[in-house]
Amino acid sequence: MKMPRAAVDRVCRTTGLLLVVSGLVHLVVFAVDGGPWDGPVSWRKPVTFGLSFGVTLIALTWVTSYLRMGARLRSAVLLVLAADFVAEVGGITLQAWRRVPSHLNMETLFDASVSMALAVGGGVLVVLLTVFAVVSFRHxxxxxxxxxxxVRSGFALLLVALASGAAMIARGVVLTRTGHQEAAYHSTAPLKPLHGISLHAVLALPLLAGLLSRTPWSERTRRRIVAAAAGCYAAAVALAAVRAALTY
Structure with missing residues (x-):
């Protein structure tokens, strides 16, 4: 039975909210339990992934409502995306509680299975988010x-986040398979700022446009402000990319 669009949006927003709550809960766990914030084994990962994926899912549910695409395709992509986000955060959280690295961990068969599942899930995210990006530029x-x-600028910069994320995984896998496990865990550091900054443009820029729509300013002024903001955001991403290239 076809799921109504409103129901799909509600499911995705609720899922995103639960992921945010999960991130906040683990922030409390970190405050109580302590331990390092950085490194492959820390409470940072369930916190940041829960918050980031939750906010991103909520943002995408809203932003994709402006895309000219079939309701059935949009609903299908959003629901699979929501399930994938839950699986990713779930795997990361599970490994955090087990006190072992979640990504690039080939120490045991179970750890390798979780790591592989997270990598496959990341690939699914790339495909699904690219679908939205392509639609935003086609129509x-x-x-x-x-x-x-x-919306278009947000999705364009989101593609940068996806590319940097894929690069982190690829380099880590190569290092792991060549026997440099510890180096693999730390190899992602140079690309993290680029990945984080570009990831949230799809929320920040449309949010700005939405807020400006509530002002009495002319459409021309609002377009100019959004264009300036998109340019500044792109410049920040470019600087992060240069930094990553110099330290990668």
């Missing part, structure tokens, strides 16, 4: 003044 998004540019 001009709807929405108030500045929103089409905000």
């Amino acid at each position: 001009r998004p709807t929405g108030p003044a500045g929103m089409p540019l905000a």
Whole structure:
């Protein structure tokens, strides 16, 4: 039976909220339990992944409402995306409680299985989010003044986040398979700022356009502000990319 669009959006928003709550709960766990914040084994990962994936899912549920795409395709992609986000955060959280690394961990058969599942899940995310990005460029998004540019810019920068994430996994896998396990755990550090900054443009820029739509300013002014913000955001991503290239 076809699931109504409103129901799909509600499921995705609720799932995103639960992921955010999970991140906040583990922030409390970190405050109580202590331990290092950085490194392959820490409470940082369930905190940051829970918060980031939760906010991203909520943002995508809203932002994709401006895309000109079939309701059935949008619903299917969002639901699979939500399930994948839950699986990713779940695997990371499980390994945090087991006090072992979640990614690039080939120490035991179980750890290798979790690591592989997370890598496959990451690949699924790349495919699904690329679908939304392609749609945003094939058909001009709807929405108030500045929103089409905000949505397209957000998805364009999201592709940078996906590429940097894929690069982190690829390099880590190569190091792991060549016997440099410890180096693999630390190899992702140079790309993390680039990945984090570019990931949330798909929320920040459309949110700005949405807030500007509530002002009395002219459409031309709002478009210019969004364009300036998109340019500044792209510049920040470019600087992060240069830093990553110099330290990678």
